[in-house]
Amino acid sequence: MNDMSPDSYVTPDGRTIGGVVMEMKNITLRFGGVVAIKDISFDIREGEIRAIIGPNGAGKSSMLNVISGFYVPQEGEVWFRGSRRPQMKPFEVAAQGIARTFQNIALFDGMSVLDNIMTGRLTMMKTGLFAQSFWFGRAEKEESYHREQVEKIIDFLEIQNIRKTPVGRLPYGLKKRVELARALAAEPKLLLLDEPMAGMNVEEKEDMSRFILDVNDEFGTTIALIEHDMGVVMDLSDRVVVMDYGKKIGDGTPDEVRNNQDVIDAYLGVSHD
Amino acid sequence: MGGDNLAQDQTATGGLSSIPALLTRNAKEFGGRPAYREKEFGIWQSWTWAETAEEIDALAMGLLALGIERGDQVAIIGRNRPSLYWSMVAAQKCGAVPVPLYQDSVAEEMEYVLDHCSARFVICGDQEQVDKVIEVKSRVPKIEHVIYVDKRGMRKYDHTHMNWFGDVQAEGRAGHSRLEPIMAERTAELDYDSTCVMLYTSGTTGRPKGVVLSNRNVVESAKNSAEFDNLGPGEDILAYLPMAWVGDFIFSLGQAYWTGFCVNCPESEDTMMTDLREIGPTYFFAPPRVFENLLTTVMIRMEDATRMKKALFDHFMKVARRVGPAILDGKEVSGGDKFRYWLGNLLVYGPLKNTLGFSRVRVGYTAGEAIGPEIFDFYRSLGINLKQLYGQTEATVFITVQPDGEVRPDTVGVPAPGVELKIGDNGEVYYRSPGTFVEYYNNPESTASTKDPEGWVATGDAGFIEPDTGHLRIIDRAKDVGKMADGSMFAPKYVENKLKFYPNILEAVVFGSGRDMCTAFINIDLNAVGNWAERNNISYASYQELAGHPQVMDMIQSHVEEVNASVAQDEMLSGCQIHRFLVLHKELDADDGEMTRTRKVRRNVITDKFGELVDALYSGKSEQYTETEVTYEDGRKGKITATLEIRDAKVVPTGGAQGIAAQ
Numbered sequence: 001m002n003d004m005s006p007d008s009y010v011t012p013d014g015r016t017i018g019g020v021v022m023e024m025k026n027i028t029l030r031f032g033g034v035v036a037i038k039d040i041s042f043d044i045r046e047g048e049i050r051a052i053i054g055p056n057g058a059g060k061s062s063m064l065n066v067i068s069g070f071y072v073p074q075e076g077e078v079w080f081r082g083s084r085r086p087q088m089k090p091f092e093v094a095a096q097g098i099a100r101t102f103q104n105i106a107l108f109d110g111m112s113v114l115d116n117i118m119t120g121r122l123t124m125m126k127t128g129l130f131a132q133s134f135w136f137g138r139a140e141k142e143e144s145y146h147r148e149q150v151e152k153i154i155d156f157l158e159i160q161n162i163r164k165t166p167v168g169r170l171p172y173g174l175k176k177r178v179e180l181a182r183a184l185a186a187e188p189k190l191l192l193l194d195e196p197m198a199g200m201n202v203e204e205k206e207d208m209s210r211f212i213l214d215v216n217d218e219f220g221t222t223i224a225l226i227e228h229d230m231g232v233v234m235d236l237s238d239r240v241v242v243m244d245y246g247k248k249i250g251d252g253t254p255d256e257v258r259n260n261q262d263v264i265d266a267y268l269g270v271s272h273d
Numbered sequence: 274m275g276g277d278n279l280a281q282d283q284t285a286t287g288g289l290s291s292i293p294a295l296l297t298r299n300a301k302e303f304g305g306r307p308a309y310r311e312k313e314f315g316i317w318q319s320w321t322w323a324e325t326a327e328e329i330d331a332l333a334m335g336l337l338a339l340g341i342e343r344g345d346q347v348a349i350i351g352r353n354r355p356s357l358y359w360s361m362v363a364a365q366k367c368g369a370v371p372v373p374l375y376q377d378s379v380a381e382e383m384e385y386v387l388d389h390c391s392a393r394f395v396i397c398g399d400q401e402q403v404d405k406v407i408e409v410k411s412r413v414p415k416i417e418h419v420i421y422v423d424k425r426g427m428r429k430y431d432h433t434h435m436n437w438f439g440d441v442q443a444e445g446r447a448g449h450s451r452l453e454p455i456m457a458e459r460t461a462e463l464d465y466d467s468t469c470v471m472l473y474t475s476g477t478t479g480r481p482k483g484v485v486l487s488n489r490n491v492v493e494s495a496k497n498s499a500e501f502d503n504l505g506p507g508e509d510i511l512a513y514l515p516m517a518w519v520g521d522f523i524f525s526l527g528q529a530y531w532t533g534f535c536v537n538c539p540e541s542e543d544t545m546m547t548d549l550r551e552i553g554p555t556y557f558f559a560p561p562r563v564f565e566n567l568l569t570t571v572m573i574r575m576e577d578a579t580r581m582k583k584a585l586f587d588h589f590m591k592v593a594r595r596v597g598p599a600i601l602d603g604k605e606v607s608g609g610d611k612f613r614y615w616l617g618n619l620l621v622y623g624p625l626k627n628t629l630g631f632s633r634v635r636v637g638y639t640a641g642e643a644i645g646p647e648i649f650d651f652y653r654s655l656g657i658n659l660k661q662l663y664g665q666t667e668a669t670v671f672i673t674v675q676p677d678g679e680v681r682p683d684t685v686g687v688p689a690p691g692v693e694l695k696i697g698d699n700g701e702v703y704y705r706s707p708g709t710f711v712e713y714y715n716n717p718e719s720t721a722s723t724k725d726p727e728g729w730v731a732t733g734d735a736g737f738i739e740p741d742t743g744h745l746r747i748i749d750r751a752k753d754v755g756k757m758a759d760g761s762m763f764a765p766k767y768v769e770n771k772l773k774f775y776p777n778i779l780e781a782v783v784f785g786s787g788r789d790m791c792t793a794f795i796n797i798d799l800n801a802v803g804n805w806a807e808r809n810n811i812s813y814a815s816y817q818e819l820a821g822h823p824q825v826m827d828m829i830q831s832h833v834e835e836v837n838a839s840v841a842q843d844e845m846l847s848g849c850q851i852h853r854f855l856v857l858h859k860e861l862d863a864d865d866g867e868m869t870r871t872r873k874v875r876r877n878v879i880t881d882k883f884g885e886l887v888d889a890l891y892s893g894k895s896e897q898y899t900e901t902e903v904t905y906e907d908g909r910k911g912k913i914t915a916t917l918e919i920r921d922a923k924v925v926p927t928g929g930a931q932g933i934a935a936q
Contacts, residue, residue: 160540
């Protein structure tokens, strides 16, 4: 943690927010003639929960994909931990300590919850295919170690009861939680959540919010999330970026954003009273 | 208590007159055997008795370092975990009194109990419980220290009066040489009459009351019941019922410490079934609801099984139902039946019991409410020794139990060892036993009105003792038992329970007090009846339409008539047969005040609200129009109207009503 950073500060609830870990500078992303993101700049600080909100088609998911390195913007620069990030392969992104979940759940349906989460630790396993197939020597010790880490995450997310259940049999809300578990298994420094609460009922949303806050609090993980549910976003996040038609129309604390006239007009709608 | 008594008591239990004394013995005698297991991080962690003793000592010394005094109350809130069981014993070792609370109670309920017992220390399982304590702390100024077990989410809390469980133990270990003698002194002071635990009754009527149980109550009850069922140090139990409930205290602490058996704690509330299967307890307790749900799951899964498997299951279950209970009771059956049962065990019962986690169950108990005879017989026919017991907090659980070989679904058994029973003039059951509670904490009026100077305690239940077998039969709550116009006994719950055992009937309300005949409101079970309607191509658009469907009425009528036939068998209650009934057009609901939150029927409210329907039942009409106000889940109110059909049910003639209430 970069405690020495001159602009680090402590939030009202006692968390320390450090310096900038990731900075997007004048990002523009085009798909052929369609401009998905137009000249957007913002930063993410160490230890904060940063939300990206906007109406449908605003370019939120594209933005997240730029952060995760999946899309390479035509213009602009992504700075990560003080250096400009080159074009990277997904595993290189993972090795940098970035993990993500997907809007449309991307788990292995036929595999158990436990096995799915274990895949999150794949990049950390050092023994080869041969040793793992025959499960001898280092492979055995290594798997036990990783299993222990995975069990801690299972305990953390309170999914012990579905440990051995195939993911395909789980309801939607739990699948989302398993996906979060898999992302956490990679021990990320920066966690990207793509609509973690889409399609959930109120109770599931509350649970998920609590888990997101706990992850941030317990592991000090920096979190960037996209979310539709305004109530959730305003409660969870430290700072919010608001996008509309690929442009940034607001950036600041939830209160600032809520009172920003552009945001009210474009996204929250004009008040009717 | 005089010295004589004490000396005699202590010989009876070998000088072991407190839970800490039993712990010392177990650490010496069973040092290497497992005392506790808990599944954590996917693995069963275990602690031997020797390790348990060390953990408890460390905690006790840690509590002493925090300044715990003799007679302090230590509230304990959380799910079943070894550390919380240790907390109870550690408190006792310091001369303090453990007070386990229901972990699912909301902050306001907790506030009352914490205030009433004036707890100085609160030991919480996790953040959720700590939050509740903090919420009420400003109004309950006696609380000084909060200790929590699970560190998660606790980092940011103000720790000026808060400690992590592990830190308290570490402090205790560090101060060992200073604190050990103090602990030893306090533990040595414990005798048969010192308070063992304080348990709050759930408070269905009025405020919860703190039942004070002495070491005598707990140790004697544990000893008697353990001997009754031959429990030994090899037993395994699964501790999953609320720690604040007297049953869990006796099973998981009293009996466990008396016999030295192992208490297994599930990983979380939701993993209970998996953990049950992995542990395979030898001694198991569950309320009827658990057994019902398990049976339903089995039946649903059998419906989906292949035809071959289904046929096998049906065939062998028929065999089991016929001969299983007899074989379990050790009665003589024919060689052919023995072989068939053996084969069934190989193919069906064995694997089924294994799936349910009941392979090793030697003694199983159910209590709390009436269990359906079919459900009860199902488990017994599989060879699971399921029995009923009847008890309450004030009796340290045991009032009556069913001995092996004398198990029947309709009685609650014979008096437990050391228990005396008597039936009052109004039919109420009274008992006196070594387990009879000391007092209600800070509530001498209630103590006096419940326990008379000779030690007899009123149970609040009406019942009678079968003359030929000596078994106790509970009929109803004493206050609900009335008389009909001809003076015969009226016990609504008895009949209602019989009706409710039919899956199609969700609730029943029987009227008849002071009347010349009994009548009933019936609520259908939408799931069961809806399912039945679907299978029989009966279309319906609403609950009301389904409830009033003629075929549904026919079905309910046949159930009512079967119940009448069964009630008629009982000479005392044969007057309670249902002459007329109707099926209600709405489900009885707690939101409308018709039931309590724990789903108990509120008779008075229903009689007032549906007055015209009750009148119609007694006026001989064949239908009645009614308007009812309902409250929707979002709080809005609406009205539903219906014309309900009223039917006559066949009753079995009996040899005239007998006035038996004055038995």
